Amino acid sequence: MTQAEMEPDIDLALRTEALESLLLERGLADTKTIETFIGIYETQVGPMNGAKVVARAWTDADYKAKLLQDGTAAIAELGFKGPQGEHMVVLENTPALHHVVVCTLCSCYPWPVLGLPPSWYKDSAYRSRVVKEPRAVLAEWGTALGDDVEVKVVDSSSEVRYFVLPERPAGTESMSLEELAALVTRDNMVGVTRVAGPAVTAP
Amino acid sequence: MTAVLDIDGVASPPRQNGELVFSQPWEGRAFGLAMALTDAGVVSYDVFRDALIAKIGAWESAPPEGQDYSYYRCWLQALEQVLADAQLVAPGDVAARAAAFAVRPAGHDHGHDHDNDAHHN
Structure with a gap:
């Protein structure tokens, strides 16, 4: 059906509602499934899943060891799996080694833990520059790395999707899992930024 | 849940900070x-x-005058088309049902905010 064949005066909200009511009547869809999908994509699939993985690894040495050894299994253990979540490799950032993830070919991305990728991740500027001059790109993100820090750029592909376990910031020793997870952002887990510590009360 | 979304290219949905955005x-x-x-x-x-992809391409190659681009307008058109092609829902059925909804009396339980409805041309 072309644009011209659409009823121009019937708005899209009504048309969607009409389509849904017909599909429900004909048993082709059910409201619960429709709403489940909206909920999953809108709220559940997203960087919060990855943040929970990070918080768990920060507080549970056994889990962290498992995560670094078999990322896919350890992440699935927390219930996060799905398409593009297979073959996850988790890389630990330390004071001496900083990983940053890119997909030079397209935009392979572990979306069960990080949600859908941000637009900059698929920009050719990021994809090519982070490989050639990672320190400069990271500096633009506000991530200044000393010469004593080794930078490793890892290239995600359809075979392996990388996920960065960022460093736990100082001053978080007494925080709960939920509080820790709230500190972790998507950019931390791609490796373009480090986790900011808890907000310090104003001087 | 096994549906896979396009995360790249013309068919990928609008997002903000990696999350889907519904306006x-x-x-x-x-x-x-x-x-x-x-x-x-x-x-x-x-x-x-x-x-x-075909709906988006068709809109981009000939944007209707006065109409802003809407990813989900293309999405809805594509969905209607595949359902029509599969002979599950005829386009006329959707139009008729939508027209019937449009003339519902005021005060029915339809809760959408029409101030935010798509542009009329």
């Missing part, structure tokens, strides 16, 4: 409908995606 409630409904139908195997995601 109006009907967009979320249209999204959920397509996902539920592809998950249940009523329509194939590949077929739907091809239709979506």
Whole structure:
């Protein structure tokens, strides 16, 4: 059906509602499934899943060891799996080694833990520059790395999707899992930024 | 839940900070409908995606005057088309039902905010 064949005066909200009511009547869809999908994509699939993985690894040495050894299994253990979540490799950032993830070919991305990728991740500027001059790109993100820090750029592909376990910031020793997870952002887990510590009360 | 979304290219949905963005409630409904139908195997995601890419391409090659681009308008059109092609929902049925909804008396339980409805041309 072309644009011209659409009823121009019937708005899209009504048309969607009409389509849904017909599909429900004909048993082709059910409201619960429709709403489940909206909920999953809108709220559940997203960087919060990855943040929970990070918080768990920060507080549970056994889990962290498992995560670094078999990322896919350890992440699935927390219930996060799905398409593009297979073959996850988790890389630990330390004071001496900083990983940053890119997909030079397209935009392979572990979306069960990080949600859908941000637009900059698929920009050719990021994809090519982070490989050639990672320190400069990271500096633009506000991530200044000393010469004593080794930078490793890892290239995600359809075979392996990388996920960065960022460093736990100082001053978080007494925080709960939920509080820790709230500190972790998507950019931390791609490796373009480090986790900011808890907000310090104003001087 | 096994539906796979395009994360790159013309068919990938609008996002903000990696999360899907629905600017109006009907967009979320249209999204959920397509996902539920592809998950249940009523329509194939590949077929739907091809239709979506074609709708987006058609709009971009000849944008209707005075109409802003809307990813989910293309999405809805693509969904209607694959359902029509599969002879599951005829286009006329949708138009008739929508027209019937449009003349519902005031005060019915229809809760959408019409101030935010899509542009009329």
